[in-house]
Amino acid sequence: MTVTIYDVAREANVSMATVSRVVNGNQNVKPSTRKKVLEVIERLEYRPNAVARGLASKKTTTVGVIIPDISNNIYAEAARGIEDIATMYRYNIILANSDQNEEKELSLLDTMLGKQVDGIVMMSDAVTDKLHQSMKHSPVPIVLAGSVDDTNEFPSVNIDYFQASYEAIQLLLNNGHKRIAFLSGPLAYTINSKYKLEAYKKVLQDAGIEVDEQLILSEESSYDSGIEAWETFSSLDNPPTAFFAGSDELAIGIIHGAQDHGKKVPEDIEVISFEDSKLARMVRPKLTSVVFPLYDIGAVAMRLLTKIMNKEKVEEKEVILPHRIETRQSIKL
Amino acid sequence: MTVTIYDVAREANVSMATVSRVVNGNQNVKPSTRKKVLEVIERLEYRPNAVARGLASKKTTTVGVIIPDISNNIYAEAARGIEDIATMYRYNIILANSDQNEEKELSLLDTMLGKQVDGIVMMSDAVTDKLHQSMKHSPVPIVLAGSVDDTNEFPSVNIDYFQASYEAIQLLLNNGHKRIAFLSGPLAYTINSKYKLEAYKKVLQDAGIEVDEQLILSEESSYDSGIEAWETFSSLDNPPTAFFAGSDELAIGIIHGAQDHGKKVPEDIEVISFEDSKLARMVRPKLTSVVFPLYDIGAVAMRLLTKIMNKEKVEEKEVILPHRIETRQSIKL
């Protein structure tokens, strides 16, 4: 059947403790012994059983990743960042989709803790009280990636969403626009309601422009929603001339909606997005967009997690990555 | 510390076997006993240790997923399909990226087998001999998703790439084109070299058109490659008037390349793709594309895997899903 550490020990005429030592790179093994054991391992094609090891050592070298939806490019980027760093530190990843559903998030947390993951990277667009409570009860560290928890009780990696949004909208203001629409993703998501929307209000206010609720729309973050939103906005008595979109798909929807109705971008309307996925360069005009560096966020979050799991001290538990705006043709330069 | 099955047993005045029974839903427990145990479990917040369970039962209820690159939309779709079905059957997923690198594939296989996964879903665009050998040695079932192995020794889920490509190119032929280019993804990938390219040659041949090697280009499957390919093709003495692209990004690259040079699609050139990701509807003109149903392929592959892990008999180990072409504006109707 499967060959165990015991088989190797017997064949090599040593104890299983010694085999364990060579497998784990323990230095207290005479070179000749090590060589002998290694040969037997090779010959028998011995492969350590990570489950047994996990039970004995209480470490599984796997981390849980809870993500809203892996088929959504933005989260997939983050997942890649997480996985790359995990691999670098020899961790494997248990990946699961929550669909941003609290119940699933809770149950996934539980499942993963049951599987004895050594840590968890959590992406959640809305950290509810219940979720917050469950996370606090976790026996292993959890870091939030691209997700905000109002209480700042968890290590996290983000950018300054408020400031980034503020700057983006300011670009539109600088181009002379007075009627700027904000097409947001779901306002149930903290980043949208607490940062992007607040920034939108603040920047207009700072510019002495009154906020017109008609210019604020919250939709599911999809291409079709973008197209529909354009219809809605453009049929207003005093339609907007510039748009701040919560995501690339939303932005592209607006642009195509406009173009399909004979409008020119950026001549007639200007659009700026918040995401900068690879889609941004694949439309005409190419999108100007706040860069949401999900790969980096994932990678840094995972790195942070390794430190915490490793009980290294970390100076800042709430990492704010620098943000920037990628300027392209969807706004006038 | 952490509460174990033993703690529950003690508190409930039963043996750990009884606790194990109620946890596992075994019917041979008196309702009153079950109730008592359940209460204690609740009170103590007992959470079964899946690692211990895995060691004892030799089942981990987790499956490995080896994928070229999760940040690539097409694979992410597949991953989502896999995960959805896995969840449905109470499996978790260990996800890892291979970057289509044989060495990584081999090492990932090994790692996952070490972690005692109950099965593996493998996506590989090029099943090399070495990989094939390793897979054959696996103690747990492996199913290929959207990936072909020449020998047909593994269960797999695919569409009929040859036939689908044949039909797609035929559409171009029917529209009167004689100069049809094939912009392929890497020819190192079996699907590209063995099916798409062969179909391209065959369909031309069947139409009495000689294959012009100048009209065949193989590039990395990216938007930029598509744009570059357009440059190459359009500078030919007798440039192509229609294009069969191996992926949506390639197709969009061609279209934008053409449009940026004043060509109209589909009036001046026609383009048909092979993928049909959500990108297909997000370009103007929208892409006509062979549908590569990755979500379904992933889902069916995972379902197939559950059957095999469960030792149910499966009638067909090589599933060929139906294919279809989504007709949109990038070709004349």
Add this chain to the structure above:
DNA sequence: TTGAAAGCGCTAACAC
């Protein structure tokens, strides 16, 4: 430098 032995927390006979 090496070995013996006690678990890790659970499942699965087997007995009662």
Add this chain to the structure above:
DNA sequence: GTGTTAGCGCTTTCAA
């Protein structure tokens, strides 16, 4: 219906 017990394959003291 319930309890006893022997592992599952490994890590980790503790001795030698």
